[in-house]
Amino acid sequence: MTRVDIDADRCVGHGRCYTLAPEVFDADEVGHATVHTDQVAGELEAQAADAERNCPEGAITLSP
Amino acid sequence: MTETEGFVDQAVSGLADPQPMYKALRESTPVFRSPQVVVLSRLADIEMALKHTELFSSNMDAVDLGNIRPLIPLQVDPPEHAKYRRILDPLFTPREMARREPRVAELVNEMIDRFADRGECDFHEEFAVPLPCTVFLQLLGLPLEDLDQFLEWKDGVIRPEGASGFDRRHEASAGVAQQIYEYFERAIDDHVASPRDDLLSAMIAATIAGQPVSREELLDICFLFLIAGLDTVTDSLDCFFVYLARHPDHRHQLVEQPDILPSAIEELLRWETPVPGVARVAMADVEVGGCPISKGERVSPLLGAANTDPAEFPDPELVDFRRNPNRHRAFGGGPHRCLGSHLARMELRVALREFHRRIPDYEIKPGTQLAYTAALRSVESLPLTFPVPAP
Numbered sequence: 001m002t003r004v005d006i007d008a009d010r011c012v013g014h015g016r017c018y019t020l021a022p023e024v025f026d027a028d029e030v031g032h033a034t035v036h037t038d039q040v041a042g043e044l045e046a047q048a049a050d051a052e053r054n055c056p057e058g059a060i061t062l063s064p
Numbered sequence: 065m066t067e068t069e070g071f072v073d074q075a076v077s078g079l080a081d082p083q084p085m086y087k088a089l090r091e092s093t094p095v096f097r098s099p100q101v102v103v104l105s106r107l108a109d110i111e112m113a114l115k116h117t118e119l120f121s122s123n124m125d126a127v128d129l130g131n132i133r134p135l136i137p138l139q140v141d142p143p144e145h146a147k148y149r150r151i152l153d154p155l156f157t158p159r160e161m162a163r164r165e166p167r168v169a170e171l172v173n174e175m176i177d178r179f180a181d182r183g184e185c186d187f188h189e190e191f192a193v194p195l196p197c198t199v200f201l202q203l204l205g206l207p208l209e210d211l212d213q214f215l216e217w218k219d220g221v222i223r224p225e226g227a228s229g230f231d232r233r234h235e236a237s238a239g240v241a242q243q244i245y246e247y248f249e250r251a252i253d254d255h256v257a258s259p260r261d262d263l264l265s266a267m268i269a270a271t272i273a274g275q276p277v278s279r280e281e282l283l284d285i286c287f288l289f290l291i292a293g294l295d296t297v298t299d300s301l302d303c304f305f306v307y308l309a310r311h312p313d314h315r316h317q318l319v320e321q322p323d324i325l326p327s328a329i330e331e332l333l334r335w336e337t338p339v340p341g342v343a344r345v346a347m348a349d350v351e352v353g354g355c356p357i358s359k360g361e362r363v364s365p366l367l368g369a370a371n372t373d374p375a376e377f378p379d380p381e382l383v384d385f386r387r388n389p390n391r392h393r394a395f396g397g398g399p400h401r402c403l404g405s406h407l408a409r410m411e412l413r414v415a416l417r418e419f420h421r422r423i424p425d426y427e428i429k430p431g432t433q434l435a436y437t438a439a440l441r442s443v444e445s446l447p448l449t450f451p452v453p454a455p
Contacts, residue, residue, distance in 0.1 A: 012401040015158050019326070030150060031157035031406070053389035056397050 001039045003063045004048050008032070010059035017051035017060060024048045033059070080436050082340060083381065086369035095355035101362040102355075103341070105369035107376050107393075109352050113344060113365045114398035117141040120344040120363055122400050127343040129221045130237025132245075135288040136281060142399050149403070151270040151277070152285070155263055156403055161410040168199055168411060172418045180422060180453055184429065187305055187446040188298075191415075196297035199411060204289065205262025206251055217244050218294045223437065241287070248286040252279065293404050297411050299338035299442040304329075304416065307336060307383075309428045309448065317385055318416065319424045328385040329412050334392035335383050337368035338441050342396055367393050426450035 004024060006017075013032045018025040024047050026036040040048050045062075052060040079085065089096055089105040096103040104110050113120040121141050124134050134140050137148040154160070175195060179185035197215060201208050220240030251264065259265040267285060270277055277285075308315040318328055341364045346357045357363060370393045372380040377387075395402035402408070428434070429447035436443055 012397070012399060013153060013157075014395070014397075014401060015406060019158065027157055027159060029157075030153035031159075032153075050388065054391055056391045056393060 001041050002045050002048065004035050004038050004040055005061045005063070006033050006035055007059045007061070010057045012057055014056050016054045016056065020054055021047035021051040025051060079441075080434060082337075082368055082441075083335075083372055086366065086372050089366070090369055090373060095353045095357075097355075101343075101364045102346075102357050104352065104363065104365045105373075106353065107370040107373035110365040110367070110370040110393065111397065113352070113363065114342075114393075114396055114400070117145075117399055119347055119350055120365075121347050122342075122344055125345040125360070126362060128234045128237070129291060130224070130234055130239075130241030131284070131287055132241070133280060133284050135291075136284040137403065138288050138292065138400065145399055147272050148281075148285075149399075151267070151272060152403055155266055156406055158406045158409075161406045164199075164203065165410055165414060167202065168414045169418060171195065171198055171202075172414055173422075176419060176422055183452045184447065184449045187448045188302055188443055189445065191419075192298045192301035192305070192442070192446070195301065195415060196411060197294050199297075199407075200289065200293050203262065203407075204251075204264050204286070205255065205260055206264075210247075213247075214290065214294065217247075218290060221291055222295055222440065244287055244290060245283055248283050249279075251286070252282055289404075292402075293407070295440050295442065296339055296404075297408050299440045300333070300336070300408065300412055301415060302442045302446055303336035303338045304332045304412070305419075305446065305448070306428070306434065306443065307332060309426055311383070312425075314383065314385065315420070315424070319420050322417065324385050325413060325417060326409075327388070327390070329409060329416065330390050330392060331383060331385050331387050333394035334371045334377070334387070334390060336441070337371050337392075337394050339394070340368040340439075340441060341366045342400075367396060422453060423450050 011032045013030065015027065015031060015033070017033050018027050024035070024037050024040055024044055026034050028034050037044060048062055052062050086105060089103065094104070094106040094109065096105065104113055118141070122138055123141060124131070124139050126139070129135070137145050137152060140148060172195065175191055179190055185191065193215065194211065197211055198208060201210060201214070217240055221237045221244070224236030224240070252268065255264045255268055259268065264286070267277055267282060308318070317324060344363045344365065346359055346361045346363055348359050350357050371377070374380050376391060395405040426448045427450075429449050432447055434443045434446070
């Protein structure tokens with residue numbers, strides 16, 4: 001399993017992660033990202049990796 | 065004049081294909097000092113400048129639009145900035161925008177109805193300009209008959225007559241700015257008297273730390289919306305449709321594979337970067353890439369150059385609708401990330417989807433010389449011709 005974390009100080013609400021990986025990330029009331037599923041494998045892990053690569057602020061970390 | 069200086073000089077009066085200028089700047093003078101502004105063109109420097117608002121402020125000294133108080137939230141930096149974003153961001157989330165999407169789709173189709181049978185249109189005049197402006201009026205809850213007035217004001221502050229570059233900016237815009245304040249004074253009065261389901265009513269009802277938003281704060285937010293929300297989507301539509309008219313293979317891909325649309329929009333935002341740069345002012349003597357910048361100097365992080373920097377984008381000159389990852393900075397980044405980015409994305413998505421569903425093939429009228437406007441990249445006119453769709 002891979003662990004998904006978001007650095008809330010870095011997130012400014014581009015919304016790329018919850019658009020690309022809606023099963024892993026969610027939006028809070030201001031549109032900043034929250035982690036919906038924090039342990040991922042398989043298809044969800046691929047989604048999470050996609051989001052991590054596309055975050056303009058580098059706010060997402062995936063760790064084993 | 066060096067090649068780079070020539071490019072920058074042209075950019076002031078509008079540039080059809082800015083990408084070669086970005087490349088030349090990045091490779092020869094990544095921190096370029098023009099008489100008016102220090103231009104940053106490397107992604108790493110741009111990212112740093114956008115993030116460090118304590119060094120590169122977005123305050124009133126960065127750009128003068130004739131306003132008499134800081135525009136909210138653009139010209140207020142952290143930490144105060146956050147209190148405004150906390151009430152404004154919820155009004156512009158992707159979810160909130162999705163709720164508005166059906167209305168926008170109707171509007172887009174009404175606009176296409178007006179020229180579809182004609183086999184030609186001025187895309188700029190008949191679509192790219194009125195669409196974002198009408199959406200804005202609807203969203204804020206203002207009368208649609210004020211459209212022409214708004215367009216005049218928007219151009220009056222963004223492209224004031226008698227101003228070139230930074231000279232005489234304030235004088236040129238101040239009169240129009242005053243009319244904008246007065247208009248919104250009346251609009252706020254009207255919404256206070258009769259609240260409804262729109263953005264202006266929502267802002268009037270909002271509170272910051274238990275206090276209602278003041279009249280001046282409301283005015284400063286409305287003023288910003290007017291200049292930030294109208295021109296930028298017009299610019300994007302113009303840039304995108306010029307690109308798609310000239311690249312039929314890319315256009316066919318959109319028509320044949322509609323699921324590619326969201327990622328195609330991100331790639332067009334990257335390549336075209338309709339808002340090519342943003343304005344900042346140095347708050348201290350700093351050094352960027354070995355080049356000293358003095359406190360008080362204006363600095364422009366060139367977003368278009370960041371978006372074509374090979375340090376981030378392999379094959380940056382290749383427009384690939386499936387590019388992944390695509391960490392473009394067309395909406396800026398850091399605390400001042402474009403508040404309306406999700407509104408812009410929704411408008412662009414609906415416009416491209418509906419237009420190509422109804423008019424999949426079009427070209428720029430032969431013989432047309434496109435004239436790009438300065439600073440923000442729109443064209444003065446975009447005549448398109450297309451086969452009349454079967455009834």
